[in-house]
Amino acid sequence: MQIAIVLxxxxxxxxxxxxxxxxGRLPGAQTLFVAERTGPVRTDTRALALxxxxxxxxxxxxxxVVVPGGxxxxxxxxxxxLLDWLRTVDATSAWTxxxxxxxxxxxAAGLLRGRRATSHWLALDALKPFGAEPAxxxxxxxxxxxxxxxxxxxxDMGLTLLGRIAGDEHxxxxxxATEYDPxxxxxxxxxxxxxxxxxxxLRARSRFILR
Amino acid sequence: MQIAIVLxxxxxxxxxxxxxxxxGRLPGAQTLFVAERTGPVRTDTRALALxxxxxxxxxxxxxxVVVPGGxxxxxxxxxxxLLDWLRTVDATSAWTxxxxxxxxxxxAAGLLRGRRATSHWLALDALKPFGAEPAxxxxxxxxxxxxxxxxxxxxDMGLTLLGRIAGDEHxxxxxxATEYDPxxxxxxxxxxxxxxxxxxxLRARSRFILR
Numbered sequence: 166m167q168i169a170i171v172l173x174x175x176x177x178x179x180x181x182x183x184x185x186x187x188x189g190r191l192p193g194a195q196t197l198f199v200a201e202r203t204g205p206v207r208t209d210t211r212a213l214a215l216x217x218x219x220x221x222x223x224x225x226x227x228x229x230v231v232v233p234g235g236x237x238x239x240x241x242x243x244x245x246x247l248l249d250w251l252r253t254v255d256a257t258s259a260w261t262x263x264x265x266x267x268x269x270x271x272x273a274a275g276l277l278r279g280r281r282a283t284s285h286w287l288a289l290d291a292l293k294p295f296g297a298e299p300a301x302x303x304x305x306x307x308x309x310x311x312x313x314x315x316x317x318x319x320x321d322m323g324l325t326l327l328g329r330i331a332g333d334e335h336x337x338x339x340x341x342a343t344e345y346d347p348x349x350x351x352x353x354x355x356x357x358x359x360x361x362x363x364x365x366x367l368r369a370r371s372r373f374i375l376r
Numbered sequence: 377m378q379i380a381i382v383l384x385x386x387x388x389x390x391x392x393x394x395x396x397x398x399x400g401r402l403p404g405a406q407t408l409f410v411a412e413r414t415g416p417v418r419t420d421t422r423a424l425a426l427x428x429x430x431x432x433x434x435x436x437x438x439x440x441v442v443v444p445g446g447x448x449x450x451x452x453x454x455x456x457x458l459l460d461w462l463r464t465v466d467a468t469s470a471w472t473x474x475x476x477x478x479x480x481x482x483x484a485a486g487l488l489r490g491r492r493a494t495s496h497w498l499a500l501d502a503l504k505p506f507g508a509e510p511a512x513x514x515x516x517x518x519x520x521x522x523x524x525x526x527x528x529x530x531x532d533m534g535l536t537l538l539g540r541i542a543g544d545e546h547x548x549x550x551x552x553a554t555e556y557d558p559x560x561x562x563x564x565x566x567x568x569x570x571x572x573x574x575x576x577x578l579r580a581r582s583r584f585i586l587r
Contacts, residue, residue: 177397178393178396178397179393179394179397179554182389182390182393182424183390185389185421185424186388189421195423196421196423196424198423198424210407212400212407212408212409213409213426213427214429215424216416216425216427218423265555286555303557303559304561314557315553315554315555316397316554316556317397317555317556317558318555318559320528320558320560321558321561324560324561324562325561328561333562334571334574336561337562337564337570337571337574338564338574338577338578340565340570341564341565341566341567341570341574341575341578342526342527342578343390343527343528343565344476344496344497344526344527344529344566345527345528345558345560345565346514346529347528347531347532347556347558347565348514348515349531349532349551349558350515350535350536350539350547351535351539351548351551353548353549353552354551354552354555354556354558355552355557356552359548359551359552360545360548363545363548363552366549367553
């Protein structure tokens with residue numbers, strides 16, 4: 166079982182690390198961080214780099230693909246090499262997944278046509294032009310396509326998919342090992358719950374970030 | 377404002393990335409990943425490396441120090457260079473923090489004597505020989521010392537500390553931007569909630585991992 170997690174310039178670190186730390190604990194699985202070129206790939210803040218150990222070409226048929234999102238996603242929407250690779254690996258993958266605006270890359274590759282999918286709450290509408298049906302849920306399964314909402318939702322996606330593949334008991338053991346008993350200090354993690362003026366402030370800013 | 381996140385061989389990625397993705401969104405702050413040597417530092421699974429951009433010596437007086445945990449922590453308990461650095465930076469830090477078994481490194485440096493602190497649930501007792509008082513809470517404040525429980529709790533710690541420093545509204549905006557509205561598929565994230573046989577299985581394995 167091979168899990169490929171895609172990196173590209175200005176991805177969001179937690180989008181990739183959430184699934185890595187949960188789904189990556191699949192017994193017997195090999196997790197590979199892949200990118201167009203090997204070496205360090207900088208995140209959106211520029212303060213961190215994760216290492217890509219393989220090129221896309223070196224990983225032609227992973228069982229599971231994970232595509233993170235982040236501000237850098239917009240710069241990849243017409244990246245032929247990446248979109249071609251996504252289409253190629255999707256032809257044989259058991260699961261094709263994304264976190265946050267990573268779903269827009271799956272959509273741009275033509276993989277979400279006619280499918281229910283989610284994305285960062287600020288980017289949900291951007292799925293429509295690609296023929297996907299936006300679903301405002303945290304983790305959305307449609308056949309072998311699994312999309313997660315913004316950034317931290319990749320942890321929930323990873324655990325959920327881990328349970329489907331390896332069984333509930335193994336996923337619960339990983340939840341316990343990572344002590345994933347979330348206790349956020351506020352209840353502001355979704356646009357339905359956060360104070361309205363904070364939602365509107367982020368929405369105003371996002372015109373320049375996501376579109 | 378400078379935030380130093382410490383890396384060492386076989387740390388757990390999410391321990392470091394949780395605070396980075398939350399606390400690191402402190403306005404005007406510079407986040408630096410530091411280690412004994414610059415370059416890629418491998419995580420516990422060996423499948424991922426994060427880049428250390430600065431040596432410990434190059435960052436002598438950060439305002440906030442974050443020490444992640446992970447299986448590699450045991451190998452650092454007598455690392456004089458790291459423990460000396462922790463003592464030095466603690467002399468001028470505004471906040472000295474840890475995630476998971478990172479608190480054992482703060483304790484080994486003598487920084488938690490007489491203080492309430494937490495750690496991964498499997499490692500709580502290991503705080504006692506260093507004079508710390510184990511507190512089975514997810515995020516523990518004692519003066520400027522902030523310790524978080526296992527792995528994923530660094531997200532809650534990061535948001536909580538961010539709120540203390542930058543105000544509730546900014547922390548809520550970061551929670552919303554990262555869509556941190558956790559919906560774990562199971563309720564097995566703490567030893568009080570997980571099925572007993574899974575707790576015992578991890579406890580049995582931990583004798584070889586954490587002690």
